[in-house]
Amino acid sequence: MISPILEKYRQIPHQPGVYLMKDAKGKTIYVGKAKDLKKRLSSYFVKKSNHDAKTAVLLEMIKDFEIIITSSGHEAFILESNLIKEYRPRYNVILKDGKNYPLLRIDMNETYPAIQRVRKIKNDKAHYFGPYSSSHSVNKTLKQIQKIFKLRKCKNIQFRNRSRPCLNFQIKACLGLCCNDVSPVEYKKQVQNAILFLKGRSKQVVKKLNARMMAHSSSREYEKAAQERDTIFAIENIMEKQVVVSPDMKDRDVIALSAKKGRGVISVMAVRAGYLIDTTHYPLDLGFKEPDEALSAFIEQYYKNTEFLPSIILLNQEIENTEFLEHLFTAKKQKKVSIHVPVRGEKRRLVEMARINASRELEKRLLKEEEERASILMLKELLGMDRLPTRIECFDNSNLSGQDPVSSMVVFKDGRPDKSGYRKFIIRDLDFQDDYAYMYQVLERRFSKDPSEMPYPDLLVVDGGKGQLGMAVAVIKELHIENRFMAAGLAKKNKKKGEKFDKIYIPGRSNPLNTSQAKKALYLLQQVRDEAHRVAITFQRNRRKKRAGL
Numbered sequence: 371m372i373s374p375i376l377e378k379y380r381q382i383p384h385q386p387g388v389y390l391m392k393d394a395k396g397k398t399i400y401v402g403k404a405k406d407l408k409k410r411l412s413s414y415f416v417k418k419s420n421h422d423a424k425t426a427v428l429l430e431m432i433k434d435f436e437i438i439i440t441s442s443g444h445e446a447f448i449l450e451s452n453l454i455k456e457y458r459p460r461y462n463v464i465l466k467d468g469k470n471y472p473l474l475r476i477d478m479n480e481t482y483p484a485i486q487r488v489r490k491i492k493n494d495k496a497h498y499f500g501p502y503s504s505s506h507s508v509n510k511t512l513k514q515i516q517k518i519f520k521l522r523k524c525k526n527i528q529f530r531n532r533s534r535p536c537l538n539f540q541i542k543a544c545l546g547l548c549c550n551d552v553s554p555v556e557y558k559k560q561v562q563n564a565i566l567f568l569k570g571r572s573k574q575v576v577k578k579l580n581a582r583m584m585a586h587s588s589s590r591e592y593e594k595a596a597q598e599r600d601t602i603f604a605i606e607n608i609m610e611k612q613v614v615v616s617p618d619m620k621d622r623d624v625i626a627l628s629a630k631k632g633r634g635v636i637s638v639m640a641v642r643a644g645y646l647i648d649t650t651h652y653p654l655d656l657g658f659k660e661p662d663e664a665l666s667a668f669i670e671q672y673y674k675n676t677e678f679l680p681s682i683i684l685l686n687q688e689i690e691n692t693e694f695l696e697h698l699f700t701a702k703k704q705k706k707v708s709i710h711v712p713v714r715g716e717k718r719r720l721v722e723m724a725r726i727n728a729s730r731e732l733e734k735r736l737l738k739e740e741e742e743r744a745s746i747l748m749l750k751e752l753l754g755m756d757r758l759p760t761r762i763e764c765f766d767n768s769n770l771s772g773q774d775p776v777s778s779m780v781v782f783k784d785g786r787p788d789k790s791g792y793r794k795f796i797i798r799d800l801d802f803q804d805d806y807a808y809m810y811q812v813l814e815r816r817f818s819k820d821p822s823e824m825p826y827p828d829l830l831v832v833d834g835g836k837g838q839l840g841m842a843v844a845v846i847k848e849l850h851i852e853n854r855f856m857a858a859g860l861a862k863k864n865k866k867k868g869e870k871f872d873k874i875y876i877p878g879r880s881n882p883l884n885t886s887q888a889k890k891a892l893y894l895l896q897q898v899r900d901e902a903h904r905v906a907i908t909f910q911r912n913r914r915k916k917r918a919g920l
Contacts, residue, residue, distance in 0.1 A: 570642020742785030772803035
């Protein structure tokens with residue numbers, strides 16, 4: 371670490387406060403808090419031997435820092451929160467914001483409320499549930515809700531303009547509100563039951579439905595009674611799969627963090643009325659954070675983005691500012707919320723269960739990262755590259771008989787899709803079908819950009835054989851960037867010729883590379899190529915629909 375920083379560090383007092391880490395451009399990349407600034411910053415600038423490789427690289431980015439002394443740890447906590455909102459430092463993100471984690475939304479102010487997938491909580495008095503860790507988990511929940519309660523699935527504009535019921539009504543997956551005379555009051559009762567179900571109040575829902583079933587039966591409304599009976603059976607079927615983990619039948623969230631090699635997984639077990647109804651895993655990079663800091667930041671962000679707050683939150687390790695968080699959550703819930711780390715008994719067993727889940731999920735993710743790195747290393751050796759292909763860009767074209775030609779660019783970083791780097795191109799001034807001309811135009815447009823705006827890849831991949839690779843090489847030579855990165859073409863196997871594998875071509879070689887001993891490398895390029903193809907096809911289809919006015 372450079373001497374000016376060490377000199378600055380020596381002047382830091384043993385007092386509570388906030389510190390701001392800055393990079394070479396003076397940009398704040400991390401904001402942290404500490405009860406003892408001197409002690410906390412010593413872990414960055416003095417005791418460097420215990421850092422993993424990733425954290426060591428991050429520390430190299432720190433070229434300056436500032437401190438703000440506060441009168442107490444609680445004041446530091448509040449100031450840290452405000453500074454994070456102001457600067458939005460990239461390494462303070464624990465639970466990604468609403469753009470990444472989906473939620474479910476129900477607005478009871480609508481005449482016929484629908485359950486919607488959203489990415490951000492608004493101050494609109496609607497009910498929000500989540501955040502869910504993936505699209506798969508939110509889709510699974512949504513499917514359960516709609517199957518049981520038959521809420522409308524269509525968007526508002528479709529709902530208002532339908533002239534006859536859709537297929538969902540025909541298969542009895544919807545009540546057909548768009549065309550049938552359904553009482554808003556009766557429908558909202560269904561929605562309220564769905565809300566109770568999402569909150570984990572399945573027993574309460576069943577009790578209400580039993581009462582309604584008996585009332586319909588007494589009034590000889592046997593068809594309605596049968597509908598209530600079917601709903602009860604569906605809910606009870608789900609309840610049978612839920613496990614009773616808490617004999618006191620209270621609501622609580624059990625949260626555990628497992629950390630290793632600069633990575634972490636936080637597992638959240640939702641216990642409602644004694645039943646374990648859900649376990650969700652949230653992966654994270656620790657970055658500059660200590661595990662207790664990461665857990666504290668997660669808890670604050672998680673409950674800011676969810677409507678339901680249990681009265682008890684159990685953790686597997688102590689965190690700073692427990693009292694402040696309890697005060698914050700109690701004010702939000704308007705009922706006492708307690709956070710503590712149990713040391714024995716049934717609660718400790720729950721916490722240990724969450725920790726084991728987090729540890730297993732972390733090991734699974736670390737193993738996947740190792741496999742991805744092995745694939746990148748194998749690809750480097752296969753292509754004879756002088757550096758790892760950490761950033762891979764792949765291009766693919768799509769058109770329909772020459773109409774609406776488009777192209778896609780996808781980016782893989784460290785063997786995984788980096789969707790923030792994806793780009794889509796509309797082919798210009800070419801009213802005839804020519805895949806080579808499309809590729810030439812798109813590559814020229816992409817690599818004419820200043821590398822400070824969009825960095826060059828380590829490896830450029832084009833979907834196609836020697837012809838498309840030739841177009842890529844021509845663009846690279848024309849722009850005089852021959853030595854900036856490597857290019858390769860990936861062509862599909864010819865089954866008629868008995869070919870067993872897709873073929874990889876590189877410049878200066880007429881025959882494809884032998885991939886029989888490099889299956890992982892080939893599989894990685896196939897993943898990249900298939901993703902580029904998916905994005906291009908989807909973009910072209912949407913362009914076609916837009917032109918047709920659909």
